[in-house]
Amino acid sequence: MRRLLKDPLLWIFLVFALYPAIPYIGNFISLGSELLLWFIFTLSFNLCLGQTGLPSFGHGAFYGLGSYAAAITYLKLSGEGGGFLAPLVGGIVVGTAAAGLLGWFIKDKRGVYFAMLTVAFTQVCFGICWRWDEVTGGEAGLSGIVRTTFLGIDMKNLHNFYYLCFVVFVIAALIIRSISRSCFGLSLQSVRQNHIRSQYLGYNCNMYKFVVYALSGAFAGLSGALYCLLTQSAFADILDWSKSGDVVMATLLGGGTVSFYGPIVGSLIFIICKNLLSSLWDHWLFIYGMSFVIILCLFPTGLMGVFKRRAASKA
Amino acid sequence: MSLFKITGLTKRFGAMAAINDVSVNIEHGGIMSIIGPNGAGKTTFFNLLTGFIKPNAGQILYKDQDVTRLKPYQIIKYGISRSFQVVSLFEEMTVLDNVIVGTQRNMGYMNRLFARYDRQKDVRDKAMDILDRVGMAHMAELPAASIPHGDRKILDLSMALTTNPETLLLDEPMAGLSKAERLRITNVIKTLSQSHKVILVEHDMDLVFSISETILVLHHGEVLACGEPGTIADNEEVQSAYLGREVA
Amino acid sequence: MLTLSLFLNGIVLGLVYAAVALGFSLVLGVSGVINFAHSITFTFGAYFFWAMYKHVGYLPAMLLAPAAVAVIGFFVERLVIRRVYGQDPLFGLLITLGFAMGMEELIRMVFGPATHNVDAPSFANGVIIFGNFLYSQYRLFIALVAAIMVAAVWLFTEKSRYGTVVKAGMFNSEMVGALGHDLYKMRIWILVLGSFIAGLAGILAAPIWSVKSGMGSSILMPSFLIVLMGGLGSIPGTLVAGLMVGITLSMGVLVAPRFVDIMPYILMGLIVYFWPRGLMGQQNIIE
Numbered sequence A: 001m002r003r004l005l006k007d008p009l010l011w012i013f014l015v016f017a018l019y020p021a022i023p024y025i026g027n028f029i030s031l032g033s034e035l036l037l038w039f040i041f042t043l044s045f046n047l048c049l050g051q052t053g054l055p056s057f058g059h060g061a062f063y064g065l066g067s068y069a070a071a072i073t074y075l076k077l078s079g080e081g082g083g084f085l086a087p088l089v090g091g092i093v094v095g096t097a098a099a100g101l102l103g104w105f106i107k108d109k110r111g112v113y114f115a116m117l118t119v120a121f122t123q124v125c126f127g128i129c130w131r132w133d134e135v136t137g138g139e140a141g142l143s144g145i146v147r148t149t150f151l152g153i154d155m156k157n158l159h160n161f162y163y164l165c166f167v168v169f170v171i172a173a174l175i176i177r178s179i180s181r182s183c184f185g186l187s188l189q190s191v192r193q194n195h196i197r198s199q200y201l202g203y204n205c206n207m208y209k210f211v212v213y214a215l216s217g218a219f220a221g222l223s224g225a226l227y228c229l230l231t232q233s234a235f236a237d238i239l240d241w242s243k244s245g246d247v248v249m250a251t252l253l254g255g256g257t258v259s260f261y262g263p264i265v266g267s268l269i270f271i272i273c274k275n276l277l278s279s280l281w282d283h284w285l286f287i288y289g290m291s292f293v294i295i296l297c298l299f300p301t302g303l304m305g306v307f308k309r310r311a312a313s314k315a
Numbered sequence B: 001m002s003l004f005k006i007t008g009l010t011k012r013f014g015a016m017a018a019i020n021d022v023s024v025n026i027e028h029g030g031i032m033s034i035i036g037p038n039g040a041g042k043t044t045f046f047n048l049l050t051g052f053i054k055p056n057a058g059q060i061l062y063k064d065q066d067v068t069r070l071k072p073y074q075i076i077k078y079g080i081s082r083s084f085q086v087v088s089l090f091e092e093m094t095v096l097d098n099v100i101v102g103t104q105r106n107m108g109y110m111n112r113l114f115a116r117y118d119r120q121k122d123v124r125d126k127a128m129d130i131l132d133r134v135g136m137a138h139m140a141e142l143p144a145a146s147i148p149h150g151d152r153k154i155l156d157l158s159m160a161l162t163t164n165p166e167t168l169l170l171d172e173p174m175a176g177l178s179k180a181e182r183l184r185i186t187n188v189i190k191t192l193s194q195s196h197k198v199i200l201v202e203h204d205m206d207l208v209f210s211i212s213e214t215i216l217v218l219h220h221g222e223v224l225a226c227g228e229p230g231t232i233a234d235n236e237e238v239q240s241a242y243l244g245r246e247v248a
Numbered sequence C: 001m002l003t004l005s006l007f008l009n010g011i012v013l014g015l016v017y018a019a020v021a022l023g024f025s026l027v028l029g030v031s032g033v034i035n036f037a038h039s040i041t042f043t044f045g046a047y048f049f050w051a052m053y054k055h056v057g058y059l060p061a062m063l064l065a066p067a068a069v070a071v072i073g074f075f076v077e078r079l080v081i082r083r084v085y086g087q088d089p090l091f092g093l094l095i096t097l098g099f100a101m102g103m104e105e106l107i108r109m110v111f112g113p114a115t116h117n118v119d120a121p122s123f124a125n126g127v128i129i130f131g132n133f134l135y136s137q138y139r140l141f142i143a144l145v146a147a148i149m150v151a152a153v154w155l156f157t158e159k160s161r162y163g164t165v166v167k168a169g170m171f172n173s174e175m176v177g178a179l180g181h182d183l184y185k186m187r188i189w190i191l192v193l194g195s196f197i198a199g200l201a202g203i204l205a206a207p208i209w210s211v212k213s214g215m216g217s218s219i220l221m222p223s224f225l226i227v228l229m230g231g232l233g234s235i236p237g238t239l240v241a242g243l244m245v246g247i248t249l250s251m252g253v254l255v256a257p258r259f260v261d262i263m264p265y266i267l268m269g270l271i272v273y274f275w276p277r278g279l280m281g282q283q284n285i286i287e
Helices: A008-017 A029-052 A059-078 A085-106 A111-131 A158-181 A183-193 A195-200 A205-231 A241-254 A262-280 A284-298 A302-314 B042-049 B072-078 B095-106 B121-133 B149-161 B179-195 B205-211 B229-234 B236-247 C002-031 C038-056 C058-079 C089-111 C137-159 C161-171 C174-178 C183-209 C215-230 C235-255 C257-274
Strands: B004-013 B016-026 B031-035 B057-062 B080-082 B167-171 B197-201 B214-219 B222-227 C127-130 C133-136
Touching (some): A008 A158, A029 A059, A029 A158, A029 A205, A029 A241, A029 A262, A059 A085, A059 A205, A059 A241, A085 A111, A085 A205, A111 A241, A111 C257, A158 A183, A158 A205, A183 B095, A195 A205, A195 B072, A241 A262, A241 A284, A241 A302, A241 C089, A262 A284, A262 A302, A284 A302, B004 B042, B016 B042, B016 B057, B016 B214, B016 B222, B031 B042, B031 B179, B042 B167, B042 B197, B072 B080, B080 B149, B095 B121, B095 B149, B149 B179, B179 B197, B179 B205, B205 B229, B214 B229, B214 B236, B222 B229, B229 B236, C002 C038, C002 C183, C002 C215, C002 C235, C038 C089, C038 C183, C058 C183, C127 C137, C133 C137, C137 C183, C137 C235, C161 C174, C161 C183, C215 C257, C235 C257
Parallel strands (some): B031 B197, B031 B214, B080 B167, B167 B197
Antiparallel strands (some): B004 B016, B004 B057, B214 B222
């Protein structure tokens, strides 16, 4: 019990279970949902970056393709009053497939080359979604998605939808953390820390990179699908590489390379800045960009890195 | 059946042949050492045997099985394991976790998605067992980056043991060690040679001649001589190529 | 005729890309930093030029604006880039990307969000006529200036004594010290030079693409991929890769006008995938 109470994840769950009751911020219920989606997204991204050392600059592609998949599944298959599940499954399937496809081809690439091939991939996906009017709606995007009922709960109500996201987040976070602490997670760590040694212990490193990339794509696709249902639309701009850059930056800022909770801290800062700071001052990106530079120059392991070092020096 | 049967092995870097048409049978007999002057091709030969680089031509048979073009993670399965000259560890893990990475792979736990790696008792016991054998059990919980260089060398070696190898290839296990540490590693290698076939590349001539049962001498990418330490020391060609310089 | 003018457009575009990529490549080679803040020097060049060319005249502004950008480059090196020397190239990439994001916002803050137009200079405002073929004089002017820039950098690294040291440093930065030059000073000078080139490229592009705060980030990724495509440290490689991208972008319209944007990325992806060292590269620091 005491160990459970010390678990930071429990406290994160508690805070977000009570989110709608938090004064001021609690009023922005869509912001809360977006936060939860970003948590899922960046946590899954960090399976690549922090756990396996894969610098993917193309995760926005899986998020974006997931949201298109959800929209198309909804419009073509479920239609008005149709199921809620099909779009989510569609997002997961497409996210996994896209990441698996890309991962299969670039699993033996490293560092900058890996990163740039993911950029090329996401830009190609972006270009296709932006121009393929018949399927993706082109520049206008897809709209007409309506959240209906799910398991008898009215999803038009934003609070109900928030709690759906919350449940998905809880499940996803528990799964991802359990993976990161598992035997498989240790195998991934070994690939990141020393891939040559790892091979001489019998690990087929490229295969692990491929599997974790596809796995991460599944969660990215899922969060993209939820994003589509949240905004009731799908647009191409989330596939641009700069959006993937935001994910990498937020994860690094939070300290994803040293801590499981880094992505959560990072997305909290990024999403809050993007949605709240921007309403106070148009040029919030100036502050965000400069703070990113200053913090990372001073503490290369990010915010959780500072926290961890403090804890270590106290102990 | 030879341990290694090598025929026509050639590795070129650009125009230079680091290993030139080497054919040799390595019979098993206790500890074997590969020696030769700098630039003789020892490291290249070692890397070819362990699948780290691919030869331009030739064949390597390990106990009559072709292992010539296998990748490192495949060669492990034949019972070949290696250590590294420049210590190669998982620097952000503890000593124990470094070994667990190997033992969990060996015991088939490596793909378990939802089992905590640090709670697998048999994997952990096996890892502690290995650390115990090399006398490092008391360091198990220390970060690998924080322990002294001699212990890091031994940890590197004990990681090579996790794959349950029959043959251990050690790449300059003495490099950069103090006299006391050399003695310690020599004892570890002697102990290991009772249960494993050991092949080493080494510069330390005292060690090579004191513990080897067979010595293979490489010179200009070719095999100059192969035999017992006594015959090698008396071999005039070897003396002129290599030992001669030290004697003179 | 359309084909010919698209082809020429492609070459013009390619030369501009190549010029920007050259600065990128020089900095990456000598300093080991993937400097994504390179994009803001391109933008700053265009904005400074827009702000001054009506007051000081076209040609003086073409020298003054890049000079001002070079000064900015100096401060960027002192404030940000020197902190990431010797670190993982991707870490440097992210730091400079964050910096570029902030600076791009600063540009919006100072110059406003509107898009500005720059007139082509009076001496190159017309068209050139060959028989029944018409081509914009200004585009030829751009090609000329960009080609001079590329040639100047090439001459600098091939013929001048300091330039040969720079070239050696692009393959092995330890060589710089061994040849008796101060590596830290060289890194500053190369960044200043790279900024100057990018600033000038921004000016050349201004009348065609118009001046806006996002112009740098839209050229950033293509120019970095051109560096990888051409091969690190190879000036001819960068030039060839730049021309390939430029021509693909403009000629692609004939093949699939809707999907022309993705063609250079497919091209880059294939080249980087199959030839990791690029078209004319040698072994380098980011492998």
